[in-house]
Amino acid sequence: MSEPPVSPQRLSIAVVGLGGIGGTAAGLLTRTGLHDVTACVRKPLERLMVEGPDGAFEVPLTALTDPADARPVDWVLLCTKTHETASAGPWLERLCTPSTTVAALQNGIDHVERIAPYVNGAAIVPALVYYNGERLAPDHVRYKPVSENELVVPDDAGGRAFAALMGDTPLHVLVSADFVTLKWRKLLVNAIANPITALTLQRFAVFERPDIQLLSLAILDEAGRVARVDGAGLHDDESQRVLKMVRGFGANLSTSTYFDRLAGRPFEVEALTGAIVAAGERYGIATPLNGLLLTLLRAISEENAKTQT
Ligand SMILES: NC(=O)c1ccc[n+]([C@@H]2O[C@H](COP(=O)([O-])OP(=O)(O)OC[C@H]3O[C@@H](n4cnc5c(N)ncnc54)[C@H](OP(=O)(O)O)[C@@H]3O)[C@@H](O)[C@H]2O)c1
Missing domain, CATH: 1.10.1040.10 (N-(1-d-carboxylethyl)-l-norvaline Dehydrogenase; domain 2)
Known part of the structure; x- marks a missing residue:
């Protein structure tokens, strides 16, 4: 199989938290081959199986288990539970600079306030999650769309950039002015x-x-x-x-x-x-x-x- 082309917009993306939501996002982004995706996890992981409405696929994963090995990236997808945000702090500290954008795929309404203390001035995109994600095993997730759009973000520069980032995956992102x-x-x-x-x-x-x-x-x-x-x-x-x-x-x-x-x-x-x-x-x-x-x-x-x- 030939390597996918490296576009000038090839971006570095770290996904922190590989549960039902993060595993799905990491797997789908990795499958596009368009970006360098790194999973930030607590236990070593080499591959990920993703099951979705169009069937299952497996991707090799680049995974780090020690925040000390992390380097600044263009994008972070923060996909831990909200109460695990502080424990993900050491990852965010290493991954984020003011040029990074952190998309928070978490529940709640206070994404920005919750995450801002950890991200070294990075931009934050709050993302509402509307797909159902389930981790069946550490290296196996299943997702199910349950609404027309799987993710909703604000209609601002960060939200639009996030929608573009996910544009090559099957996850539809609604950019909302409300x-x-x-x-x-x-x-x-x-x-x-x-x-x-x-x-x-x-x-x-x-x-x-x-x-x-x-x-x-x-x-x-x-x-x-x-x-x-x-x-x-x-x-x-x-x-x-x-x-x-x-x-x-x-x-x-x-x-x-x-x-x-x-x-x-x-x-x-x-x-x-x-x-x-x-x-x-x-x-x-x-x-x-x-x-x-x-x-x-x-x-x-x-x-x-x-x-x-
Ligand atoms: N699942 C859904 O269908 C769904 C739907 C809508 C919204 N949401 C929201 O989406 C967010 C994520 O939910 P989820 O269901 O994906 O949660 P989850 O399955 O519990 O996954 C969270 C993941 O974060 C990892 N994690 C926690 N602390 C970490 C740390 N310090 N470093 C690295 N990894 C860490 C956990 O790793 P370990 O395996 O090591 O514990 C786990 O794999 C939540 O806010 C949830 O409410 C979920």
Whole structure:
């Protein structure tokens, strides 16, 4: 097989965190052959199998396991869970300069604030993730598109550059002029789905209970008040729409927070419910229901973190 041509725009890309999301992005970018992709991982890895809607393929991987071996790159794709951002700090320190752009493929609404302390002045592109990624083994991921676009970024220079970077992969990137609405809309789904499945230890079928539906609407109304003040252009019946969407997820599926709780791992709390409560505090809007969920989830997640170390 002949080598792919080296274009003048050949870029260096580091993917930090090779779970369902990062493994998929790293595999698809490597397959294009257009750029130099390095995986930053905790355990050695030589190859990666990626399963997608068009079948499976395998790519050889360039992987580093020690941040001391990392060099500055053009792009970093940060794909750890949000609560693992600090632990990825040593990677970001070595990979980033002010000429680097970091795309954060993570949940939440505060990507820039979360990541800025680690990236040496690099530009940051917040990316909402709409594909389902699952790591089946350390060297094997499966992804499933679940919406028209797999990634959403703001319509600015960084967002447009990220869309161009991913342009040769099957992941569609929507560049949105109303990112604030879209990021809150996604957070609202997580505002009920993650806490309620994790606290009840039940899958999405729990949303068929009338009492859970009433509670969900109250949590969403509260979060929606904060979102609107933050600039999100939500529908009048946004809470009902979100609940309908969550009820449409497979009854037997569940959230990463539910699975993390089952496995006794810490989970994404601060970036989801924590972000709603923090924004409420910033704007002077009371969020007692989300605050209650936050306290309960924090207590469990922080205890899990202690027993993990
Ligand atoms: N998966 C989905 O379908 C989905 C959908 C929408 C949004 N998201 C969001 O996307 C983000 C990534 O999710 P994910 O599902 O891909 O998470 P994940 O499967 O847990 O993967 C995270 C990866 O980060 C790695 N990691 C953590 N700390 C690290 C460090 N210090 N250095 C190197 N690697 C490190 C982990 O490595 P180890 O294997 O060594 O632990 C793991 O492979 C999250 O914010 C999530 O909420 C996910």
